[in-house]
Amino acid sequence: MTEAIIHKQINVLILGATSDMAKALAELLARKGYQLFLASRNIKRLEAFAADLTIRREIKPELIEFDATDFASHQDFYKGLSHRPDWVISFFGYLGDQNLAQQDWAESHKIIDSNYSGMVSILNIVAEDMEKRKQGTIVGVSSVAGDRGRQSNYIYGSAKAALTTYLGGLRNRLYKSGVHVMTVKPGFAATKMTYGLDLPKAITANPHQIAKGIVKGIDKKRNTIYILFVWRFIMLIIKNIPEAIFKKLKL
Numbered sequence: 001m002t003e004a005i006i007h008k009q010i011n012v013l014i015l016g017a018t019s020d021m022a023k024a025l026a027e028l029l030a031r032k033g034y035q036l037f038l039a040s041r042n043i044k045r046l047e048a049f050a051a052d053l054t055i056r057r058e059i060k061p062e063l064i065e066f067d068a069t070d071f072a073s074h075q076d077f078y079k080g081l082s083h084r085p086d087w088v089i090s091f092f093g094y095l096g097d098q099n100l101a102q103q104d105w106a107e108s109h110k111i112i113d114s115n116y117s118g119m120v121s122i123l124n125i126v127a128e129d130m131e132k133r134k135q136g137t138i139v140g141v142s143s144v145a146g147d148r149g150r151q152s153n154y155i156y157g158s159a160k161a162a163l164t165t166y167l168g169g170l171r172n173r174l175y176k177s178g179v180h181v182m183t184v185k186p187g188f189a190a191t192k193m194t195y196g197l198d199l200p201k202a203i204t205a206n207p208h209q210i211a212k213g214i215v216k217g218i219d220k221k222r223n224t225i226y227i228l229f230v231w232r233f234i235m236l237i238i239k240n241i242p243e244a245i246f247k248k249l250k251l
Contacts, residue, residue, distance in 0.1 A: 013085035016092025020191040024207035030057040039066035068118030089139040115159035150251040183224040187231035
């Protein structure tokens, strides 16, 4: 009983809450009794999900409109929350079309803003608040695509590389304030964003695995987690291929 009461006092803000990964995490946290604040550009897409959680888990999430690329709205969005969040977990992002982005700045810009600029804009605000309160957890979902630039997705990968660096600097800054910052690298993930891609099952995580990995990482105060541990070794190999060889590969 005591544990359940403690859990109910933890307020969790999930940004990009319509994603499959975010919904899996919300489901897991609802089972634990956490209070959820689900933020998305299109909250109508969350209404049925939230109603289901309310019925099955007796947890009524708050739904809040949030546009990651409307930077001017972020300060008012955060100030308007009914409770200051203890955890902020950000899932939003946009894979985009690499071939189109190479030729069309608008597509490049959308990829960069959706995966990096928007994250910096809102997490700067969150960081200021948590630093003053000297408590909190910030989680940003990055990608193994940011570990080394590859021709197949280097614009998306460069935005994720920037995000990984940003989260690392934020972790360094906030450590002395008692704020935990965790970077998540899911590797291949079976979600709506990757639907139709031919992903190898052995190294592809599902949303429920990702959700469990995030909660475990927070509990253990991890800095950076690869959801499937094999990705740590895969990327170690890829990062250590000499550039003279790597640039000739079709990746």
